[in-house]
Amino acid sequence: MITAELLTELKAIVPVERIKEGEQNHPLGNTSSVNVYPQSEEEIAAVLKYANEKGKSVFVEGNGTKRGYGGLTESADILLSLTNYKGIVEHVVGDMTLTVKAGTTFKELQDYLAKYKQKISLDPFMPESATIGGVIASNESGPKRLGYGSSRDTVIGLRIVYPDGKIIRSGGRVVKNVAGYDMNKLFIGSMGTLGIISEVTLKLRPLPKYESLLLLLFPQGNIEKIRAFSTNLLDSMMEPVTLELLSPTLSEKLTGQSLFTLAIGLQDVETSVGYQENFIKSILPEQVEIKIHDPKETQTFWNQFYSISLNSLEDGSGVSTASLKIGVVNLDVTHLLKEIHLLRESHNLVVEAHGGLGHGLCQVTLMGAKEDIVSAIQHCRETATRLGGYAVVNHLPFALRQNVDVWGEKPSYFFLIEGIKNKVDPNRVLNPKRFIGGI
Template identity: 55%
Template structure:
């Protein structure tokens, strides 16, 4: 039954009981509340804080399997209808937008003025800017453009007691002292609900090219050597992404480790850099180049790998997990090889890719639950040998207890606890969603 008190807080059409039984990803709520404004968010959190109710936050739902040790909170606050562009300053290359707006909606609107948000996260038609920022998500083009942490210049935040604050501003050069935005970016909604985001924009590239280098089996060291050569050169690649053979097979029908090198600039600049790549190819490496629409289509296809919060299979044999590996950038290939080599021993299917320029890798795993658990533990051991880390960014709720989703508590954990106590003393927001059960 919907709380009678809550009916006085928001119109009844924005309130409903959650009738889904045991969502496989958890992070739900007994009552679903749809926010249509910042004021709605503030009222709900003030009510929850006063009555000691817990609140989970959702928007597009693509991050629903990312962390979380509690299956259901009292309220599931949905921001999916709190969307739209608040302000677009074309001349200043800035955009202020509400959190429920999908990346594709933003991309389509900005494209009319030859601009874009330089984030290439997966499932852009479903992933919302609020979720992307809350998780500090990013894609292969992070190499040149950075992540949400690098692009957000201002936010409005609703604290757990309903108070609203602004961090940063609406112009690029606005920060004096500590950049408070960074406190909330990547905190998984545990410190406050993002109600508005101001982000730096970039012009659409004049020309786009994608060089695909296919390395023979047994010659993987050449990938590392060639990547180092590029990183030490005057080249400015947008991506330097290694695809494992299974992703390479699906993308281009070539079951080899593939290096995807993207360039975005004026046409002559792109073609000159592609010429350099061709002239410095290692012996025995196959090479193909895509331009403009073909390159954009390739990246569009690439952004639709892995789980998205809605494509989980009820068949246990097709249970899905997604892992994020952070490491020294030159250890990316080693980690991808470990991910592939462990797959057969643990009876799982693996698709993986990683940025040899920025050190972030993604591994998508499919198989029986017990095999996935054993695989994750084995991969963590391998990655940690080189001082890397593994985070589970998608895992069914029943499996998250069996695996340390965030890994061991960091040495600075007491600092994180202190920030949480200051911002959300009653632990109202996304309880146990973040590192160490915060």
């Protein structure tokens, strides 16, 4: 509950109508005594400066789509929401760069840029709700990462509010930033533990002239056939933006057929896309069904795909939901998804999974009883480790996060991360215990 003293002190920084009592007992944790909604960078800095001086802890979020990502502290003193801190700062059409406030939703940006036949080359889940700041802070990417790259490839500049209220700038507003260290990479994916991203500058790409989607349905889940076909495609001169393997459960949800399905996304001028479609048909294995979606059907498919919620809450029946991000060598995605699919029977779970055969990143969603979820997470992590990869739990109810190490073992370079945190935020003000090793 918000205290009179805290309310009085915050009212000196932010108007009272933008201060609300925090939500308590949320299943995902990461709540607060009071929520604050700044509308300027100066207000963000002032709130952090106050918290640093008074020894208050601060959680930061956009629209809350990643509330279940990490966090061993159930509640902070202040939740700083960037919901009201949104809008485009600068768009240089000719240079194909965009500077935007961190609380702006991804879909708002893409809708705006479409008028100029441009786009941001990222593809996060729940684009209607996910803010650009949250996407960058969590380094989120989707199946089109094969062609688009990640946030680290797209961001060219950031403005950061440090935990003591100081404002710094990394990178710049032009594509050719070549002087000094690339400080942007320090904050991308740091889960808001080193500073609050207040402003982002991104390089853009043109909207594709034509886009299609090929769905290859493999009978009997012939993993080796999928692997051989993918190797041939990746070794060719073709340039798919997506080469994503869908587990049978997820495929049934999206296509109506419970088979391992390979989704191949193509973007270019229509003649180039047509040429690549014909090449793929020419190397298609026997007994593999192919469905080719035109641009309208392709957009419908991806809209449905990105709306799959990874933030379902516990309900009264005791069913829980967990989401994992697993990274392995790209072609090992086939073996990983095959083994994870078997968790349906061995752990009595609903399992939906997909992974990129070009980049090796997989997303796995588990739904079922709590004890089965915990056991399945351990199994996924052991499988990933055996394949030379890693597994991070990027969504889990707070109660289960007490029993599962969501980040796994500390990496060998952890001392560097810890040293930076100690230097930047010695008072552990910002997003405490939200990142690797409980930082």
